Amino acid sequence: MTQVSAIRSRCPAGLVTVIRSATACHVDWQQTAVLVADQLRLHLPGSGILTAQERAGSADGYVCHTLHTEQDGAFSVCAVVWRPGQDTPIHDHVTWCVVGVLEGAESEELFALRDGETALEQVGSRVNAAGDVSGFAPPGDIHRVTNHGSDVAISLHVYGADIVRLGSSVRRTYDLPILEPAR
Numbered sequence: 001m002t003q004v005s006a007i008r009s010r011c012p013a014g015l016v017t018v019i020r021s022a023t024a025c026h027v028d029w030q031q032t033a034v035l036v037a038d039q040l041r042l043h044l045p046g047s048g049i050l051t052a053q054e055r056a057g058s059a060d061g062y063v064c065h066t067l068h069t070e071q072d073g074a075f076s077v078c079a080v081v082w083r084p085g086q087d088t089p090i091h092d093h094v095t096w097c098v099v100g101v102l103e104g105a106e107s108e109e110l111f112a113l114r115d116g117e118t119a120l121e122q123v124g125s126r127v128n129a130a131g132d133v134s135g136f137a138p139p140g141d142i143h144r145v146t147n148h149g150s151d152v153a154i155s156l157h158v159y160g161a162d163i164v165r166l167g168s169s170v171r172r173t174y175d176l177p178i179l180e181p182a183r
Contacts, residue, residue, distance in 0.1 A: 011068035011077045015043045019158055023074050029096040029160065033135030036075075036098045036158055041133045047103040047154045050079050055103075057081040057152055062088070064157075066164055073162035076169075082106065082153040087146035090120065090174040095160035097169060098135035104153030105129045111142040114179055121179045128155075142174060 022035035047055055050065060057063055058081075068077040079102070090111060099106075110124035120142070127148075128134060137160075147153040159169040 010049075012043070012045050012049065015040075015045060015077070016068055016070075018043055019075055019077070020070070023070075023160070029137035032160060033096040033098055033137045036096075037133050037135035040098055040100045040156070040158065044100045044102070044131065044133065044156065047079075049102075049156075050081070050154065054079070055081060055152065055154060057083040057086075059083065062086045062147075064163075069162050069164050073165065074160070076159045076161060076163035078157045078159070078163060080155050080157055082145075082147035082155075084147055084150050084152070088144055090142060090144045090176075091170045092142045092172055092174075093136075093138055093159070093169045094166065094171040095169065096135065096137035097141070097160070098133065098158040099128070100133040100156045101128045101130050102154045102156055103130055104147065104149050104151050106153050106155055107146045107148045109144045109146075111144070111174070111178070112140070113142070113176075119177045119179050120174060122181070138171070 018039040019036055022039050054065055062080055062082045065079045067079055106128045108126050109122055111120040112123045114121045163169055
C-alpha cells in the first residue's frame with residue numbers, strides 16, 4: 001500500500017528553479033525527461049531533505065512524500081522511501097518521470113505488452129544506486145521497482161503533473177501473465 005503525504009513546497013529552491021527552467025522549454029515528454037534528468041544529476045540533494053522519521057519509511061508499504069508541486073501543475077517533486085523488500089506493482093505513468101536515487105539502491109524491471117496486450121514480457125532490468133538518475137516518458141514506461149537491499153532506499157521523483165491533485169502518477173497497473181523468456 002502506498003502512502004502519500006501532501007506538503008506543497010519543501011524542496012531546495014535551487015532544484016525547483018532548474019526543473020522549472022527545463023520544463024519551460026516546452027519540448028515533447030521524452031525530451032523534457034532528458035532535460036530534467038540532466039538538471040537533477042547536477043542538483044541531486046541528499047536524503048537529509050527528509051526528517052529522520054520520514055527516512056524510516058513504513059512497514060505498511062513504500063511512502064511518497066510530496067516536497068513540491070508547481071502552482072500551474074507542470075511538475076511535482078516527491079521523495080519515496082522504500083524499506084527492504086517493498087515494491088510497486090507493475091505499472092506505467094500518466095506523464096514523464098525522472099528519478100534520482102538518494103540512498104540505497106532500487107531494482108527496476110522493464111516490461112512490454114505482448115500477445116495482443118494480454119501478457120507482459122520482461123525486456124530489461126537495472127539496479128539504480130545512490131547518485132544514479134534516469135528518466136522516461138510514456139509510452140513504453142511499464143516497470144516495477146523493488147528495494148532488494150537490506151537497508152532503506154530513498155529516491156527523488158520528478159513527475160510532469162500535480163501529484164497532490166492526481167493522487168498518483170500511475171496511469172495503469174498490470175496484472176497480466178509474464179511470458180517466459182525465449183530460450
